[in-house]
Amino acid sequence: MDREFYTISVYVDKDENLIGIPCGDSDKYGIADIDTVMLLKAPYTDSALENYINKVLDACYTKKHNDNVETSTIERYTKKKGFVNATKDFTMISIVKTRTNYSLMPTFNDYEKGPLAIDDDEHILLLNHKPGEMAEVIRGFIEVYLKANMFYKEKAELEAEKEKKQND
Structure with missing residues (x-):
């Protein structure tokens, strides 16, 4: 590992x-997402999930961030304008690999600000964690934050509909 840390979204x-x-690397931001998108289609095994995470981490620093483009990689991938709009249908998990461990941090999708980190739910795993341990954490995040985001979105839509009826 020749870098202090590797980070993926x-x-x-x-x-x-x-x-x-x-x-x-980015001349403009220091470090930023690069123009590489890697997919893993569900369903997948724990082993496939952990191999995928390591494959994405291995792609860090394989090219520089494109400082000449104003839009983020996820905006270009989804073809949606604006980071909040591009990420609204997703739950994001931030993963950082250091020389000693992995930090896995879920986000809650705020429909005005985009993904917000949930610091209280950060999970730290040692580099030599047990097979399946990282997958268990990620699946837990998916269960809690993906389902919670869907509930939050439905609730917001119902509130907007109720308000519209009251105003008509």
């Missing part, structure tokens, strides 16, 4: 398919 859709985007 993993976006999870409603069907639990994964979109992984690694980081790279």
Whole structure:
């Protein structure tokens, strides 16, 4: 491991398919997402999930961030304008690999601000964690945050519909 850390963003859709985007050097930002998108279609085994995460981490720093493009990698991938709009249908998990461990951090999707990190639910795993341990954490995040985001979105839509009826 020749870098202090490697960081990836993993976006999870409603069907639990994964979109992984690694980081790279950026003259403008220091470190930012690169123009590499890696997919893992559901269903997948724990082993396939953990291999996928390591494959996305291995892609970090394989190219530089494109500082000449104003849009993010996820915006270009989804073909949606604006980061909040591009990420609204996903739950994002941030994964950082250091020389000693992995930090896995879920986000809650705020429909005005986009993904917000849930610091209280950060999970730290040692580099030599047991097989299946990382998959268990990720599947737990998917269960809690993907389902919670869907509930939050439905609740917001019902509130907006109720308000519209009251105003008509």
